[in-house]
Amino acid sequence: MSLPPSAWAIYRRLLGLVGPYRGVLLLALLGLLVEGAAAGAFGMLTKPMVDETFVARNREFGILLPLAIVGIFVVRGMAGYLTDLYMAKAARGVARDMRVRAMDKYLRLPGLRFDGEPVPSMLVRLGSDSDQVAQAVVDSGKVMLQQSLQVVAMLAVMLYASWRVTLAVLLLGPLIAWMMDKVGRRYRRYGHKVQETSAQMMLAADQALSNQQDVKVYGAREMEMARYSRLADDNLRLSLKVEATRSISSAVVQLTGAVGLALLLFFAGHEALAGRLTAGGFVQLMISMLAIIPALKQLTNVQGMLQRGVASAERLFHVLDAEDETDTGTRPLQRARGLIEFRDVTLQYPGQPHSALQGISFVARPGTVTAIVGRSGSGKSSLVKLIPRFYEPGGGQILLDGHPLSEYRLADLRRQLAMVGQQVMLFDGSVAENVAYGELQQASPGDVERVLRGANALEFVAQMSEGADTHIGVKGASSPAASASVWRSRALLKDAPILILDEATAALDNASERLVQEALAHLIPDRTTLVIAHRLSTVEHADQILVLDEGRLVEQGTHAELLARGGVYAHLHAMQFRETGA
Numbered sequence: 001m002s003l004p005p006s007a008w009a010i011y012r013r014l015l016g017l018v019g020p021y022r023g024v025l026l027l028a029l030l031g032l033l034v035e036g037a038a039a040g041a042f043g044m045l046t047k048p049m050v051d052e053t054f055v056a057r058n059r060e061f062g063i064l065l066p067l068a069i070v071g072i073f074v075v076r077g078m079a080g081y082l083t084d085l086y087m088a089k090a091a092r093g094v095a096r097d098m099r100v101r102a103m104d105k106y107l108r109l110p111g112l113r114f115d116g117e118p119v120p121s122m123l124v125r126l127g128s129d130s131d132q133v134a135q136a137v138v139d140s141g142k143v144m145l146q147q148s149l150q151v152v153a154m155l156a157v158m159l160y161a162s163w164r165v166t167l168a169v170l171l172l173g174p175l176i177a178w179m180m181d182k183v184g185r186r187y188r189r190y191g192h193k194v195q196e197t198s199a200q201m202m203l204a205a206d207q208a209l210s211n212q213q214d215v216k217v218y219g220a221r222e223m224e225m226a227r228y229s230r231l232a233d234d235n236l237r238l239s240l241k242v243e244a245t246r247s248i249s250s251a252v253v254q255l256t257g258a259v260g261l262a263l264l265l266f267f268a269g270h271e272a273l274a275g276r277l278t279a280g281g282f283v284q285l286m287i288s289m290l291a292i293i294p295a296l297k298q299l300t301n302v303q304g305m306l307q308r309g310v311a312s313a314e315r316l317f318h319v320l321d322a323e324d325e326t327d328t329g330t331r332p333l334q335r336a337r338g339l340i341e342f343r344d345v346t347l348q349y350p351g352q353p354h355s356a357l358q359g360i361s362f363v364a365r366p367g368t369v370t371a372i373v374g375r376s377g378s379g380k381s382s383l384v385k386l387i388p389r390f391y392e393p394g395g396g397q398i399l400l401d402g403h404p405l406s407e408y409r410l411a412d413l414r415r416q417l418a419m420v421g422q423q424v425m426l427f428d429g430s431v432a433e434n435v436a437y438g439e440l441q442q443a444s445p446g447d448v449e450r451v452l453r454g455a456n457a458l459e460f461v462a463q464m465s466e467g468a469d470t471h472i473g474v475k476g477a478s479s480p481a482a483s484a485s486v487w488r489s490r491a492l493l494k495d496a497p498i499l500i501l502d503e504a505t506a507a508l509d510n511a512s513e514r515l516v517q518e519a520l521a522h523l524i525p526d527r528t529t530l531v532i533a534h535r536l537s538t539v540e541h542a543d544q545i546l547v548l549d550e551g552r553l554v555e556q557g558t559h560a561e562l563l564a565r566g567g568v569y570a571h572l573h574a575m576q577f578r579e580t581g582a
């Protein structure tokens, strides 16, 4: 097989994946051997079929042979069933192992590495790539063994029938192999291109459909249709080429069969004249030879399967080999006091020309609220994402209770904070399950009710069809109000010393925002709270306000101090004051 050396290395590693399925594969191998033997046995029967039944007119064989044929095929069918079953078990098992391991790795990747791969591509790794790997490592092996055994069995039968004719016909072998390889290559090349255009078509459709409102507003329907039609045309053209190649390929197989048969007849005629070959022997040769050709054709497919699988495996191994988040801290941490200190912290995302954060220093004390404001893109979210170590700062230090964050175990550190991000996604499940999420799942229904009440969400949840058992999330309906109820309650239930809110109130109307404010008042005491909000009215009572601009901390102080300063904050405030007309 012509695979580059690196591909062989990947393939060897792939073979390691079938380790756990050794037993199952051994059974499948047994089935394969029986199948091969049955094919050989049938080949052997073809001679007496003709010679005894038609030439010698032997009555006994007239009953025995039909019975034997049925018997052989019963055995062959059962063996084939077991082979398929066990092979599928191993192949599906390998695919499952691959996707579970990749999923596990994805959830452990450091933030930057995670951002580097779009989620749809991750879904492909977990989906078709895992399946292709299983094909390469199990199914290709099956085809290779099954068809090779078929070829060996049939060749043995042919040699038994007449070694002279067989050797003569075998001279044709290399030619057949060469032709089949040629056709197979062309087929694979176009097949691959068809897949590519299908993927492009999907991408174009996804973009146009996901942004259908923009498409309409900007009058881009015709442009999008032109793009999509062009890709659809490409796809059609290539699909037709694939069909043509498929047809050529079967014509080639038939032609080779005919040429083989002609040669066979030619040599067999000689042998018959010499008295070395009976009519039955000739039928046996012919049937065996005709059985070899499709087997050879299948064998030429194996390389394509291997190549696809190896390419998929390469992508998957690239994911599996990525480093986990660094988690080397050992300092024990039960419950932090919640003293957070930033010392000259910088952060630069790779590929970005400017630092997202530069020289950030501040202290957030337990029991206080620190508000972070600034224009869009000024680095507010980036700043708070450093605290759970979603990203590592490029310079400076962040301390919790006086020790660098990296000295703690990640799980311990993250247990110290409740966080509400810019988009609150609900998980598929009931309200109660969404509140008591992750490590909180031990919470009793009583606890859940208590936090729902504490978060001003009990009344809202009681209005839902099944109260706290109402299904929300992916399949159920989840309004912004429902999401907000869930995150407030979840944060309250977690009862963490540090609370981080990133524009959590932006999507709410005034009435529900007031409820949220009340609930926040409930959440905030005794904690270190960091809150990012665009509405400055929500941060007026903060103990300190940090004003960010282009990644720098440009102002710091209380609402009154900053207003008196007449700087960036005062300016932002004046603008919002005008807008709201308050």
Ligand SMILES: Nc1ncnc2c1ncn2[C@@H]1O[C@H](COP(=O)(O)OP(=O)(O)OP(=O)(O)O)[C@@H](O)[C@H]1O
Pocket: 115, 349, 350, 352, 356, 374, 375, 376, 377, 378, 379, 380, 381, 382, 383
């Ligand atoms: N994962 C990322 N990879 C690369 N660049 C990023 C990433 N996240 C943010 N940035 C960039 O870093 C800068 C700060 O972004 P950040 O999200 O922290 O701003 P923000 O103040 O929270 O803005 P907004 O008010 O719109 O939420 C922006 O220029 C943004 O494009």
Ligand SMILES: [Mg+2]
Pocket: 380, 381, 382, 422, 502
């Ligand atoms: Mg943000």
